[in-house]
Amino acid sequence: MVVKLQRPILVGGLGLSFSLWILQSWHHSIVQLSEFGLLSALAVGGGLWLFQQNRPKGSLEKLDGMPVDRATVESAIAKAEIVINQIAQEAENHIALEALQEKVAQLVLELDRQEIKLAVTGGKSVGKSTLIRVLESSWQQEIQQKVNFCETAPLFREVGERSHTVALAEVNQADFVLFLTNGDLTDSEFQVLQQLKAANQPTILVFNKQDQYLADERANVLLSLKQRMQNNVVATAVSPVPIKVRKHEADGSVQEWMEQPAPDIQQLTQQLSEVLLQQGQQLVWATTLRKARLLKAEAKNLLNGTRRDRATPVIEQYQWIAAAAAFANPVPALDILATAAINAQMVIDLGNIYQQKFSLEQAQTVAGTMGSLMLKLGLVELSTKAVSIVLKSNAITFVAGGVVQGVSAAYLTRVAGLSLVEYFEQQEIAIDSGTNLNLDKLRQTLQKVFQQNQQIAFLQGFVKQSVKRLLPEAQQVELVGVEKAVG
Known part of the structure; x- marks a missing residue:
């Protein structure tokens, strides 16, 4: 077995000592070397000895x-x-x-x-x-x-x-x-x-x-x-x-x-x-x-793309259900999540797409866990505030107070659904049970997805789309007129 020295300073010192011994033996041949030449020879001797010690030998x-x-x-x-x-x-x-x-x-x-x-x-x-x-x-x-x-x-x-x-x-x-x-x-x-x-x-x-x-x-x-x-x-x-x-x-x-x-x-x-x-x-x-x-990574990306195409309509369906429920029965901002935003059935439906099988009880546990994480991360308050700021740019807020709760519920449901999708995409294929959630990964995913959907351009488009869903067309026309009058 070859033992390799891993201490460059020690090895270098040994190399220099070895070089000095050689130089003494050859003294008659190098008497005429200048001081610079002598130092160079010492350095070369030590370096070359170290190089020889580190050369691959025998078994690789x-x-x-x-x-x-x-x-x-x-x-x-x-x-x-x-x-x-x-x-x-x-x-x-x-x-x-x-x-x-x-x-x-x-x-x-x-x-x-x-x-x-x-x-x-x-x-x-x-x-x-x-x-x-x-x-x-x-x-x-x-x-x-x-x-x-x-x-x-x-x-x-x-x-x-x-x-x-x-x-x-x-x-x-x-x-x-x-x-x-x-x-x-x-x-x-x-x-x-x-x-x-x-x-x-x-x-x-x-x-x-x-x-x-x-x-x-x-x-x-x-x-x-x-x-x-x-x-x-x-x-x-x-x-x-x-x-x-x-x-x-x-x-x-x-x-x-x-x-x-x-x-x-x-x-x-x-x-x-x-x-x-x-x-x-x-x-x-x-x-x-x-x-x-x-x-495997290439195939996984393609499979995730196929599944996301199927998951997107499911998320949109439940976000509008949550919006309608919160709009019809306005509640305080912090209660939006508990009443409308997280739906256990959405968890089941998304889980089926990603081969993550949940019973109703398990889905309710997942929904409750995500709701708790959203509250702890402050996402409910932040989303409601962001939606309110966008709505205050026109007259709708003053006429239809429930719009804030409805749009916020839709927005949080969307964030929850996209977070679940991204979390599922990180899992191995064909996991039989989805009950063992990694809360740290889920928390990180929620924060990431929330930040991705906080851009003002996206919020403006989402609020506009939500208002069309929540208010009759006639009322929207009326509100536009009120907005122009206020302006």
Whole structure:
């Protein structure tokens, strides 16, 4: 078992001590070094020793986000299939159904895929194309597993260009990612690498063009990259800078020419070979797992859209029932909720749409819970005040006092219904019982939906629509005349 030191200061100190011992042993060779040269040699020695200690050796550590076994992936595919089957039951002619079914069938086949999809990405002019050519011409011939290389579009292009988004989409389809950089990470590069980590995308950071740095600079860059990336870093020189070769002939003449060094990719190919050998199958499973989860999310959004189309008329029906009841029997503002706004039958009807089964008693409990939350959050008083302000902009308030209560009841019923819909949409598919409410999530959802429906433009339109529902057309005409007279 390889023990890795995790204390950079201690390791650096050991490296410097090691360097001093080496320097003492070689004292006769470096007597003429200047003070600056000596300090540089010490720094390089410590940095290079640390780099060597952190190099991958022997067995490779398990990469982040890798599924434990095939059953984990099969379970994710099954969950996606459950959602797709639910769409087939509730909307058998849905336009996206056939495509979703084809995708889930393809995922099953993906489980046994043998070819590894390797994406090479990074900014512009970091050496992506050259690296792929070198790997295809040399390393690809040395391994048994087939690798399909994909060069993504350059990252970090001008604002408005789609290449960055396209590149990230290509990366998400890969089993493994080589992220190229030509120096220490920029903020943009680090953010993308964090996104890949959050998505459980196995990645190696490749410090390319290392030959363009002096030895001490190269060691510093490597050390910085390793600290920020937790050691998933290798250094390469895919297309080394040509070097001048000088040959002294016996006759005293000198011949000079430029020579192209061979690509330096040994660290990279060694680590890639170990990854494919030890974790090749799990790389495929990891990609399939990500695709299964994305497919489930896509299907869930489509299913929620279908259900919301069915839920909206139900909410509108009960909001106008609540408005009529409160308008016919005006009550104090704080009692609106208890008398009209929350209807247990609406809870049952919405629950049926979202496969959340409630008995009448359970629905009454849910209605009472939501009413209590609305009162505690101050939504009843806030909504009544907002409706009153809108109504006071015309003469209706002075003629028909019950309109305030009616419109407020309709508004609160709408907020309650939309909150239930959003809450149900967050639940897993086909839950048998809806009695176990998460009050914290329900409270957060209520606040969110209430804020979304507080815009003045929406309130003005809602009040106008409510007044048309509550007052006869003749009375509305009369009130318009009164409003003009008052104006």
